[in-house]
Amino acid sequence: MALGPRCGAIRACRRVLERAFSLRKAHSIKDMENTLQLVRNIIPPLSSTKHKGQDGRIGVVGGCQEYTGAPYFAAISALKVGADLSHVFCASAAAPVIKAYSPELIVHPVLDSPNAVHEVEKWLPRLHALVVGPGLGRDDALLRNVQGILEVSKARDIPVVIDADGLWLVAQQPALIHGYRKAVLTPNHVEFSRLYDAVLRGPMDSDDSHGSVLRLSQALGNVTVVQKGERDILSNGQQVLVCSQEGSSRRCGGQGDLLSGSLGVLVHWALLAGPQKTNGSSPLLVAAFGACSLTRQCNHQAFQKHGRSTTTSDMIAEVGAAFSKLFET
Numbered sequence: 001m002a003l004g005p006r007c008g009a010i011r012a013c014r015r016v017l018e019r020a021f022s023l024r025k026a027h028s029i030k031d032m033e034n035t036l037q038l039v040r041n042i043i044p045p046l047s048s049t050k051h052k053g054q055d056g057r058i059g060v061v062g063g064c065q066e067y068t069g070a071p072y073f074a075a076i077s078a079l080k081v082g083a084d085l086s087h088v089f090c091a092s093a094a095a096p097v098i099k100a101y102s103p104e105l106i107v108h109p110v111l112d113s114p115n116a117v118h119e120v121e122k123w124l125p126r127l128h129a130l131v132v133g134p135g136l137g138r139d140d141a142l143l144r145n146v147q148g149i150l151e152v153s154k155a156r157d158i159p160v161v162i163d164a165d166g167l168w169l170v171a172q173q174p175a176l177i178h179g180y181r182k183a184v185l186t187p188n189h190v191e192f193s194r195l196y197d198a199v200l201r202g203p204m205d206s207d208d209s210h211g212s213v214l215r216l217s218q219a220l221g222n223v224t225v226v227q228k229g230e231r232d233i234l235s236n237g238q239q240v241l242v243c244s245q246e247g248s249s250r251r252c253g254g255q256g257d258l259l260s261g262s263l264g265v266l267v268h269w270a271l272l273a274g275p276q277k278t279n280g281s282s283p284l285l286v287a288a289f290g291a292c293s294l295t296r297q298c299n300h301q302a303f304q305k306h307g308r309s310t311t312t313s314d315m316i317a318e319v320g321a322a323f324s325k326l327f328e329t
């Protein structure tokens with residue numbers, strides 16, 4: 001008898017919570033849809049009057065003896081998203097392997113040469129964006145060259161996406177990208193903690209991921225940070241966006257490389273389009289949201305076909321269809 005009113009109160013309480021939850025979910029779906037619309041605004045139209053190269057010439061800096069898959073995934077993803085030309089600047093041992101994966105990529109075996117910085121710099125006037133880090137490894141000599149490449153890229157105002165071992169370098173030397181407004185960092189969970197520790201000199205608050213991403217971006221002088229995970233959290237130190245596009249539970253290696261390669265192209269498109277097309281939002285944040293949504297949608301589609309055997313190559317095969325579904329509706 002005594003349980004009756006209490007059960008009623010519990011049920012009422014549950015209804016309030018469920019309503020609050022579904023309102024929050026509806027709100028976040030609406031936010032996601034609004035941001036996807038901004039991504040659609042930055043995509044350049046296909047046109048018969050354009051020449052080769054106009055829709056993007058992207059460079060990937062990475063690839064060493066151990067890792068050849070990561071730079072390949074990043075560079076081929078840039079092409080599949082819509083760049084016209086995709087270059088890889090890698091260590092000499094990685095070059096024949098990457099060339100053999102794909103005739104579409106232009107591969108420069110220069111990263112371990114004594115003139116590496118100059119060899120890359122001479123291509124910079126012809127590139128719209130660099131993706132630095134996939135499969136780079138942590139060899140000191142290579143990292144010193146990449147430091148030089150970042151410095152000359154900044155001097156030329158080239159947008160840079162920094163991922164994987166490029167983030168290792170930034171954690172050692174945050175000053176390298178501090179305050180560079182054309183940089184986007186794409187750390188996974190472990191890379192984010194490492195960067196946070198190095199820059200804010202203390203562990204992050206794992207109960208406040210929004211605050212942690214916002215603080216890291218601010219501490220790095222408002223560079224854009226994309227924390228990848230179950231939900232991707234993006235910030236430029238002023239705004240925080242969340243991407244929870246449905247993916248799958250399959251976590252094969254290489255998905256982050258697809259993201260950073262796609263982002264290289266989208267960053268170029270977003271900066272070309274400018275803030276009027278992004279409704280005042282930061283073009284880099286909009287580009288990052290686009291790359292996160294696309295990667296997760298590729299994962300979702302590939303998983304529906306291949307289930308547990310899904311690999312990053314299966315996801316790359318979905319880029320065209322995923323792009324159309326999200327951005328060409």
Ligand SMILES: NC(=O)C1=CN([C@@H]2O[C@H](COP(=O)(O)OP(=O)(O)OC[C@H]3O[C@@H](n4cnc5c(N)ncnc54)[C@H](O)[C@@H]3O)[C@@H](O)[C@H]2O)[C@@H](O)CC1
Pocket residue numbers: 066067068069070071133134135136137164165188189190191253254256257
């Ligand atoms: N096929 C390839 O050539 C690939 C090469 N890769 C390269 O491998 C190098 C090292 O990259 P890693 O990502 O392994 O970086 P780290 O060497 O910093 O290792 C991170 C470790 O943390 C673990 N981890 C990842 N997410 C986690 C989470 N949410 N919670 C707890 N642990 C987590 C991973 O299993 C990994 O062992 C980079 O150069 C990267 O580009 C990767 O991109 C994967 C594919």
Ligand SMILES: Nc1ncnc2c1ncn2[C@@H]1O[C@H](COP(=O)(O)OP(=O)(O)OP(=O)(O)O)[C@@H](O)[C@H]1O
Pocket residue numbers: 164187188189228229230231232247248249251252253254255256257258259292295296
């Ligand atoms: N738990 C998760 N649920 C759904 N999607 C996830 C989850 N974790 C990561 N992702 C998505 O997978 C993609 C790659 O993120 P991940 O954390 O695997 O990067 P990474 O470790 O750098 O990958 P890589 O193996 O290429 O180095 C991102 O688009 C991210 O949104």
Ligand SMILES: [Mg+2]
Pocket residue numbers: 163164188256257
């Ligand atoms: Mg990675």
